[in-house]
Structure formats: structure tokens, C-alpha cells
Amino acid sequence: MAPSDTISFARGAPSLDIVDVEGLREAAALAFAEDPAGLTGYGTAIGYPPLRAWIAEQHGVDPSQVIVTNGSMQADAFLFETLVGEGDSVVVEKPTYDRTLLSLRKYRRADIHMIDLEPDGLDVTALGAALRDGLKPTLAHVIPNFQNPAGYTLSREKRSALLALAREHDFTIFEDDPYVALRFAGEALPTMLSLDEHGTVVYASSFSKTVCPGVRVGYLVGPAELIARITALATHTYISPSMVAQGIVHQFCASGRIRSSIETVKAALAERAGVLCAALEREIPDARFVAPEGGYFLWVELPEGTDVAALFTAAAERGVQIVKGTDFLLEGGENTLRLAYSGVTPEEIDEGVRRLAEAYEALAPAAA
Structure with a gap:
């Protein structure tokens, strides 16, 4: 027993x-005091506009390149539905997040190619060999920082190499990065989004790990045209995500409590x-x-x-x-x-x- x-x-x-329960309590009070109409209305599929603008500023992009969703898993699902068709080849790390495998296998029926994960991240040499042998992926899903489940981090050199492969072989890198802020040792590395000059990367992150899981707020950053397509999908799915949760997160972030x-x-x-x-x-x-x-x-x-x-x-x-x-x-x-x-x-x-x-x-x- x-x-x-x-x-x-x-x-x-x-x-x-x-x-930070007290900080969340204060953020909630401020959010309702300052924008009761914005929090209690339906809103739009882009998410709570002030939070969208704050995220855009953090990443140095235009707000049109950001959509805020009900958690990053919903962001993932929207991206997969927009870019991955049945039978499309998708590269993932070996091992990778179990919910990613479930989504790609069960709901998208993708042709999954697992590439070995090393202590310094995805084996880009093995990926390059597979690409030269004829693999033509639509998407490569990578968790670059403190990967789930392995805890490994993609090195600076491998980030650049992966970007080069994506440009050469015309696939999208899905940089799934919910743990980026949680480095407690070693040197911080630039995101592939910040290194990307060709619209190759779609970036996702979440406030579940830095605020709390219960807020269910995630987001995508990518080319404006792609984000517009995902926004249309979100509109048809739920009209808008939770303005209450996103308004609270915005106050938590804007106040510096985050x-x-x-x-x-x-x-x-x-x-x-x-x-x-x-x-x-x-x-x-x-x-x-x-x-x-x-x-x-x-x-x-x-x-x-x-x-x-x-x-x-x-x-x-x-x-x-x-x-x-x-x-x-x-x-x-x-x-x-x-x-x-x-x-x-x-x-x-x-x-x-x-x-x-x-x-x-x-x-x-x-x-x-």
C-alpha cells in the first residue's frame, strides 16, 4: 500500500x-479598476490588446506579428492546423514533449521524424544528413531552452546551423520556448526568432511557467501574414480568448511583478x-x-x-x-x-x- x-x-x-499570489491579487484588482469594459467584454481573437503590445515590445516586433491564446498548447494547435496537413513531414526532437507527439499524430496525422537530442540540443548534423537524403519537412518543432522532457538547451552554434538548414530546405522552425526565462545557471542565449532575418521562425511561449499555470495564457510570434491566418482560425474557434486572464497577466507584467x-x-x-x-x-x-x-x-x-x-x-x-x-x-x-x-x-x-x-x-x- x-x-x-x-x-x-x-x-x-x-x-x-x-x-506570487499576492502579486496576482493586486494585478487583478488593477486590471478591473483600469479597464472593466476590456476585461468583461468578448474582445477579439488577437488577445487582450495591451498584453499583445507588451509581448511585441519584448520581442522587438510589430503587434501584428503576435497573437495571445488560451495557453501555449492552443497556440501550438493553431499553428499545426494552419501549417501541417495530413501526411506532411514534421521534424521533432527525440525525445520530445508528449502532447506535441499526440497533437501531430492523432489530430494532424503528420509523418513524424524524430531526430536525436544531444546535451547541446538537436543533432543538426543528423538532420542535415536526413535532409540531403530527401526528407522535406514542413515544420521542425524545437524546444530550445531546458527542453521538456530532457532539460537540455540548444547551443548558440546549433541555433545558427538550424536556421541555415531551414532557409536552405524551406521549412519553418517552430521555436517552442516556455522555459526561456527560467535560467538559473550558465549564459543566456539569443532566441532563433531574434536571429531570424527571413521569416523562418514562429515563436511560442507561455506565462504558465513564470506567472502560474492557472492563468492559461500563451502566445505566438511570427510573420504578420501567418498570424493573420491563425487569428482567423482563432476567431472561428472561440471568438476570443479570456480577456480576464490576459488582463491580469498584463498588469502583472506591466507593473514589474513578473x-x-x-x-x-x-x-x-x-x-x-x-x-x-x-x-x-x-x-x-x-x-x-x-x-x-x-x-x-x-x-x-x-x-x-x-x-x-x-x-x-x-x-x-x-x-x-x-x-x-x-x-x-x-x-x-x-x-x-x-x-x-x-x-x-x-x-x-x-x-x-x-x-x-x-x-x-x-x-x-x-x-x-
Whole structure:
């Protein structure tokens, strides 16, 4: 029987203690005081105009190049529906976010090509070889910073190389970047959007990781013509996204509270990532991983032959939730798992890894 105090390494979300609830309360009051008509009306599919303008300013683009949506997953879905037809080739990282795989496979019926992910990001050499061999993708989906599930970051050199490949082979780079602000070590890198001079990149991000998941506010930045097409799709889908949520986020951002919120989250993530790495080294010496420089996730490889599906069950019996690596792959990865450290305290991490090690050790006789 599992302990009553379940410790979850499964959810990529901040714990309540690092969410600026007071700042959100103040932002909500200001939003309703300053623009009650704007918040309570339907609005338009572009999103809340002041927030759209703020986002455009952050990225140095015209507001016509921005659409604000109900979370970044909806932004992803709109982009896929606009650009990806049934049977179109799409490049994704191996491993990649499980919801991306679901959307592309189930709803778009795309022809997915997984390219290996290395500690410094997508293997652009392998992608280049596949392109020369005849691969003609419509889109390449990349999570460049602190990738979900691996936690890896695309290097500066690989960003430039990927842009060059996209121009040469005429495909769109979808730069899916919800974790960009959450760097707690190392040097910040320029977005591919900022390096792009040819309209090759469509950029997405989210306030779920820097404000809180409950606001459900994400956005796309891209060529104005493409954003106009997506706006028409959004209009037919829901008339407009939530003006209330977006108005609150705008006040949170414009007031500067988002900066202090990000610093609070980064400090917590840095501590939690350090505790997790130390606990794994101490409790499960067989585990192989790359210490993250930001974001929410750590990718763990266990020795070949380890059955992580069995480990998943054994861990659950001990009150620990993990995510199997196979969830992020089309095939393989039976010896891998993802651990999210964003929603657990340092004390919970130590106890959770101790229980996970106990589950792993319990499987050892079966693997022998």
C-alpha cells in the first residue's frame, strides 16, 4: 500500500509556495479598476490588446506579428492546423514533449521524424544528413531552452546551423520556448526568432511557467501574414480568448511583478535541481543525467535492460510519481524517465529519491 503522502515528480508546474499570489491579487484588482469594459467584454481573437503590445515590445516586433491564446498548447494547435496537413513531414526532437507527439499524430496525422537530442540540443548534423537524403519537412518543432522532457538547451552554434538548414530546405522552425526565462545557471542565449532575418521562425511561449499555470495564457510570434491566418482560425474557434486572464497577466507584467516572480521561481528551481542531482548521485549511482541550467526537468537514463514501466509501478506503490521516458518517444527509451523538480520541496525531493531508489533496488533481482 502506497504511503498517504504522495511525492510527485510528474507534473511540470511550480508549487504554490513560489507563486506570487499576492502579486496576482493586486494585478487583478488593477486590471478591473483600469479597464472593466476590456476585461468583461468578448474582445477579439488577437488577445487582450495591451498584453499583445507588451509581448511585441519584448520581442522587438510589430503587434501584428503576435497573437495571445488560451495557453501555449492552443497556440501550438493553431499553428499545426494552419501549417501541417495530413501526411506532411514534421521534424521533432527525440525525445520530445508528449502532447506535441499526440497533437501531430492523432489530430494532424503528420509523418513524424524524430531526430536525436544531444546535451547541446538537436543533432543538426543528423538532420542535415536526413535532409540531403530527401526528407522535406514542413515544420521542425524545437524546444530550445531546458527542453521538456530532457532539460537540455540548444547551443548558440546549433541555433545558427538550424536556421541555415531551414532557409536552405524551406521549412519553418517552430521555436517552442516556455522555459526561456527560467535560467538559473550558465549564459543566456539569443532566441532563433531574434536571429531570424527571413521569416523562418514562429515563436511560442507561455506565462504558465513564470506567472502560474492557472492563468492559461500563451502566445505566438511570427510573420504578420501567418498570424493573420491563425487569428482567423482563432476567431472561428472561440471568438476570443479570456480577456480576464490576459488582463491580469498584463498588469502583472506591466507593473514589474513578473520580474520578481521569475527571480523567486529561479531561486527555488536552482535549489531543487541541486538537491535532486545530489540525491540521485547518492541514492541511485546507476543513474545517468545532465545537470540542468534551468527549467523544470531532468532526464534520467538507467542501465540498459531496466524496465522503467515496472519501476513506475514499484515507485507508485511507495508513493512516488514519475513519468516513463517512453511517453516522449515513438519507440525505445524503456530504460529512461523524466523527473520534474518544480513542484516539490527539497525535503520532498530527498525523500522521493530515497523511495525511488528503494523501488529500483526491489527490481534488481528481476533484472539479474
